[in-house]
Amino acid sequence: MTTVTLHATGPVSPAEAWERYARPARWPQWAPQITGVEVPGPRLAAGVSGRVRGPVGVTLPFVVESVDEAARQWAWTVSAGPVRLHLLHWVADGPDGGSTTGLRISGPAPVVVGYAPLAQLAIGRLVRPLDQRSAGQPV
Template sequence: MTQLRTVATPDGRCLEASHVLEADPDAAWDLLVDTHRWPEWSPIVTDVEASHRRIEDGTTGRVRVRPGVWVPFTITSCDPVERRWAWNVARLPAAAHRVDALESNRCRIAFELRPLETANAPVCLRSLERIDDRLSRETDADWSDDASSEESDESNESSTTDE
């Protein structure tokens, strides 16, 4: 379920674009904090150079955005326990990113847009779709790997029993 709503955040009132997905919250968090993976889910980021691959407070770098312009960024806060990070892009506050754990191995990913950023809501909604798609494919691949591993184990067991 995808939602747009106004919420109170640590940075004040924001427009929140969020999506609930069938994914492990830790896997979702890992996807969001790995700068090498940002182009996989952001429809506008095509490349990233960063001081740390996994962001933390104070990580700096630059993102290449369509149509090829490099823009500097600084991570202003990153809380792995709360699974929330915020940043400035081109020295301006930009959307904060958050992962909320839900029941049954589900999570909510949210982008918190400040009033001047609300025009970016369509980009955030597209990002949420891409994140859902990416995590779904990874989960499907994990299930497939588990199934083939179990089949291989069963095959090995039957060949050792036959001897």
């Protein structure tokens, strides 16, 4: 088991960054590895299970373990057969305004190390305005 912690800071407000997490339908807007999400409701809640869709139609089941709206923190477990990744996400005030988001990924070392660069790209996009991401601006 390996754990990696990632951070990204950008100009999007903490409230907006949190809403981008809290509403799974918005995940494809900022996470390039996600093309769709199947969940029973519009907002994250502890105990919710669903499926996240990635490139070439791959879908993976997940379960939301916890959600703390006040702390802007949530955790989920994503499965791929016997492999499980546990992901803990949070949003805080940025050091100079905007927001900082963090992600702690735990799971088998090859999967965690392989996923970390894509996760870093995604959380960098999470804290950037939509127009900067679509216009090819640096994330």
